[in-house]
Amino acid sequence: PDPLRLPPALTDPNQPTDPMRPDAIRALLDTLPRTRLAAVPTRVVELPRLRAALGPETPEILAKLDEETAFGLGGNKVRKLEYELAPPRLKDVTHLVTVGGPQSNHARVTAAAAARLGLGCVLVLNGDPPDPPTGNALLHRLLGAKVRVVGSREERARGMETEIVRVAESGGKALAIPLGASTPLGALGYVRCALEINDQLPPESDRDLQVILASSSGGTLAGMVAGFSLLERTDVHLLAVSSDTPAEELQETAVELAGEALELLEADPGRLLTMKGRLDVTDAEVGAGYGIPTQASREATALLAMSEGLLVDPVYTSKAMAGLIRAVRTGRFLAGDRILFLHTGGHPALFA
Numbered sequence: 001p002d003p004l005r006l007p008p009a010l011t012d013p014n015q016p017t018d019p020m021r022p023d024a025i026r027a028l029l030d031t032l033p034r035t036r037l038a039a040v041p042t043r044v045v046e047l048p049r050l051r052a053a054l055g056p057e058t059p060e061i062l063a064k065l066d067e068e069t070a071f072g073l074g075g076n077k078v079r080k081l082e083y084e085l086a087p088p089r090l091k092d093v094t095h096l097v098t099v100g101g102p103q104s105n106h107a108r109v110t111a112a113a114a115a116r117l118g119l120g121c122v123l124v125l126n127g128d129p130p131d132p133p134t135g136n137a138l139l140h141r142l143l144g145a146k147v148r149v150v151g152s153r154e155e156r157a158r159g160m161e162t163e164i165v166r167v168a169e170s171g172g173k174a175l176a177i178p179l180g181a182s183t184p185l186g187a188l189g190y191v192r193c194a195l196e197i198n199d200q201l202p203p204e205s206d207r208d209l210q211v212i213l214a215s216s217s218g219g220t221l222a223g224m225v226a227g228f229s230l231l232e233r234t235d236v237h238l239l240a241v242s243s244d245t246p247a248e249e250l251q252e253t254a255v256e257l258a259g260e261a262l263e264l265l266e267a268d269p270g271r272l273l274t275m276k277g278r279l280d281v282t283d284a285e286v287g288a289g290y291g292i293p294t295q296a297s298r299e300a301t302a303l304l305a306m307s308e309g310l311l312v313d314p315v316y317t318s319k320a321m322a323g324l325i326r327a328v329r330t331g332r333f334l335a336g337d338r339i340l341f342l343h344t345g346g347h348p349a350l351f352a
């Protein structure tokens with residue numbers, strides 16, 4: 001079966017594509033306004049002790065440290081918010097309103113951005129913060145955000161509408177940021193990241209680059225798919241490890257967002273076809289559900305911490321690392337491949 005399920009409009013195999021030069025892509029990206037927040041480029045480091053711990057046939061393992069985007073304690077939401085919070089979108093805006101879980105990393109970075117931009121912030125979260133607040137819930141409060149609790153994930157959208165109206169009634173104007181900033185605009189932040197990876201790890205003729213990342217609302221994955229499609233990096237394979245969403249649904253969301261991100265860049269969404277057969281989404285690490293560690297995610301956390309001094313979070317990156325380890329152990333990669341683990345952050349959840 002074709003793992004890249006494309007929207008019907010994109011299934012014409014005869015669409016012409018040719019790779020775009022990285023500087024042309026960068027120029028395209030620079031035509032769209034953004035607010036600089038992230039400390040970039042983030043580092044790429046080798047993980048030789050993890051590699052050794054996984055056995056003699058293990059390919060080279062590298063990590064791109066988007067945990068170090070720095071702003072508001074960093075992680076992948078920083079790059080996405082740069083485009084969501086572009087200056088023209090902030091005209092007359094007094095408040096940012098967004099949604100998430102009670103320990104949301106996205107809510108934390110949004111609250112930090114609101115503070116930095118001199119705006120109010122309302123977070124609509126499904127579930128009470130722990131008492132006393134810990135982890136991200138503590139930071140939401142410290143960053144001055146107002147927290148509105150709703151009873152379930154399903155009630156978040158309506159909760160956000162209510163808060164937008166409330167801001168308007170008090171004479172303000174709210175900018176609503178969807179879950180995880182996983183919008184076509186937000187995904188552009190990860191098109192930039194794909195360009196960084198292209199600079200840091202240029203194609204090598206005789207081996208593939210196996211990129212592994214945590215995925216939930218799909219914006220990060222969408223940006224990577226769009227970016228590597230533009231670059232036509234036919235050596236790049238993407239393995240997205242879901243932290244909650246069923247694989248098929250996540251893949252559809254990400255591919256759709258990727259197509260829309262390309263449209264924002266006035267690039268042909270048909271370019272996504274260049275990723276055909278090289279995008280895979282797995283939900284094998286979800287276990288009992290969102291934020292609930294599995295035996296594999298606990299083992300991955302401990303192994304990475306003790307072999308490399310590198311910390312992953314219990315909700316997202318530990319499950320992605322579990323997916324990486326499983327993929328190595330089941331022989332998914334060739335010994336000559338390079339593996340790149342995209343570390344998307346989430347450290348505050350270690351203290352939740």
Ligand SMILES: *Cc1c(COP(=O)(O)O)cnc(C)c1O
Pocket residue numbers: 075076077105106180182214215216217218219220221313316317344345346347
């Ligand atoms: C939000 C988040 C993800 C998932 O990113 P999406 O773009 O929502 O798929 C992965 N890792 C961490 C640490 C996150 O906070």
